[in-house]
Amino acid sequence: AQSVTQLDSHVSVSEGTPVLLRCNYSSSYSPSLFWYVQHPNKGLQLLLKYTSAATLVKGINGFEAEFKKSETSFHLTKPSAHMSDAAEYFCVVSGRRALTFGSGTRLQVQP
């Protein structure tokens, strides 16, 4: 069985400052890991995906995430937040046939 824990339910940053959204996972085998983003009143969109290739994964809109097996982490980062980054972010781990979603982190970006 697999599980995922997003360590912060809310994160608030100022525009132009770095973003860090934390995610830890557990899995009985080598998983694939994803970050999805959900903007208000919009559907979920894939931000990036790790599938056992390079451990540093680059996604859309300047986001990236690093897979650290020893720490069972897959934290999402961005060097400089933009107002348009305000959204809810979900860390996701693959199972045998389906995905398991974290509870989400709501990112607020202050002007």
Next chain:
Amino acid sequence: DVKVTQSSRYLVKRTGEKVFLECVQDMDHENMFWYRQDPGLGLRLIYFSYDVKMKEKGDIPEGYSVSREKKERFSLILESASTNQTSMYLCASSLGQTSTDTQYFGPGTRLTVL
């Protein structure tokens, strides 16, 4: 571009009613999924289907059933709606039969059961 559409954005039903939520994808994807999204709980998998007429239970199938008669269409059925089924329902599809494939989501149906 993959397009996943859901029949309604908002739906209000009464307790005990039978409710149908429809999902259609236009990219010939093998897999289709139904989730519910609740604040603080993320998305939880209700049912998924990896082929026509095939279905598997997800993490929270109680009170729900599904139907997949055609490859492009996946229906979620609430046999007798209850207030604890008030939620946002999201449909998704993916190309292949592995969980590493990207899932594409519809806009969601916000269901209120009174």
